[in-house]
Amino acid sequence: MADFLQPQTLHAALEARAAHPDYLPIAGCTDVMVGFSHQAQPTGFIDLFGLAEIQGICADDGHISIGAATTYGDILKDPLVYESFPVLSEAIREIGAVQIQERGTLGGNLGTCSPVGDTLPVLLALDAQVHVASSKRGSRLVPINDFIVGYRKNALAEDELIVEIKMPLAPEGTQQYWRKVGTRRAQSISKLMMCVVGRLNGKDVEHIRIALGAVAAAPMRVEKTEAVLAGQALHEETILAAQDTLASEITPIDDVRSSAVYRKEVACNLLGRFLNDLGGA
Ligand SMILES: Cc1cc2nc3c(=O)[nH]c(=O)nc-3n(C[C@H](O)[C@H](O)[C@H](O)COP(=O)(O)OP(=O)(O)OC[C@H]3O[C@@H](n4cnc5c(N)ncnc54)[C@H](O)[C@@H]3O)c2cc1C
Known part of the structure; x- marks a missing residue:
């Protein structure tokens, strides 16, 4: 039976990630669950769903930041996102259906990094940056263009988690x-x-x-x-x-x-x- 960790802080999640590189981080589990029937199971899971420190949306310093574990449903409810990045709201509105939108997260779309991940072209066009962190090496901001490295492959290191996605506010007239x-x-x-x-x-x-x-x-x-x-x-x-x-x-x-x-x-x-x-x- 696989081990199941539910860290209550980002620090604990990053420690768990470093201590168990073979465990799979999960958020809404909407992608991971689909693989259960035909893929080898990891020895354990690190559950990030509902982890407050990587949830939510805020505006600062000319950017809007969306926590990796923020669900599509919560992003859709946020007027800040709709007003600044209507394309992100439009893309999310067509992801799966309401059930998937209530579980699926923006960080999960980046984690899977599928060629058909709907938010990824939007994040590319908006010049997003992916804030990732490790308990040993600290944080780094990776431009989305460098984060996506190939077929279902991203630039996340074995001990890193996605913390948030930052998007610069566009000048008037964009x-x-x-x-x-x-x-x-x-x-x-x-x-x-x-x-x-x-x-x-x-x-x-x-x-x-x-x-x-x-x-x-x-x-x-x-x-x-x-x-x-x-x-x-x-x-x-x-x-x-x-x-x-x-x-x-x-x-x-x-x-x-x-x-x-x-x-x-x-x-x-x-x-x-x-x-x-x-x-x-
Ligand atoms: C019925 C159905 C319909 C769907 N429709 C669409 C669609 O229309 N468009 C679309 O783009 N996708 C769709 N999906 C796929 C899926 O819902 C999305 O990719 C979603 O964003 C995944 O988010 P999640 O939180 O469920 O990720 P999970 O399944 O929990 O995780 C996905 C991957 O990301 C990694 N991960 C998650 N969070 C983090 C983190 N914070 N740090 C590091 N790694 C992390 C996990 O290890 C895993 O590799 C659909 C899925 C289903 C089942």
Whole structure:
């Protein structure tokens, strides 16, 4: 029978993590539970669900921070998040359904680091940083782009836990766009997701972040496509050039949910729509 630890403080959780690198941290358990039927069980679990120190949402120093063990349900209830990062609220509203939203956590989505993790393109486009901690080595802030390192793989060390996710507040005039393409509006694994965050100065693109999921082994920012747009006037030719670059930058696959051809075409169409909206915003 697996050991089950329920630390009551972050310090105790980090000590447990360092003492038992073979134990699996769990939060809402909505991802971990699915693996119970077909994956080898760890020797023990470190339960983080409800751990107050890594729950909750706060604003400080030009950022909004969301504790790793904050449930989607709690994030959705927070007006601060909706007002500052509507794309995060929109993405969360389509995760699973209400039951999953009441258990699943933002930290769990990062822990699993799936190519179809819906919050990950949003966090990439918002330039989030992941605050991680170890009892021996202290804390570090990892830019989300460096935190996601490959297929279901993140940069978390064996003795670290995710503590919170920090997102910088965007300057006035920044627009945000999100779309999840799936078979339904709920309980649907994404065929593709895209998040665009951008700001114009007159007609010129002053800031642009474009991130996608389900088009490569891991959620990704398409930096070559961003480079085509950065500093350029946003008109039809620029948008077409960005769509061309996007088509060569992503490497979707055929699988049970969709085809590579469909994913590529939809990604380019969505980019065109978002950029046109940004231009007309
Ligand atoms: C029916 C169903 C529908 C779903 N629909 C969607 C969907 O639409 N979109 C989507 O993106 N996902 C979906 N999921 C997947 C899942 O709900 C999310 O990935 C969720 O965010 C996982 O959070 P959790 O707290 O349950 O993580 P857990 O299952 O508890 O943990 C997941 C992983 O993260 C690690 N982990 C958790 N917290 C921490 C921490 N603080 N520090 C270090 N590691 C940690 C765990 O060790 C584990 O590896 C669905 C799952 C189910 C069962």
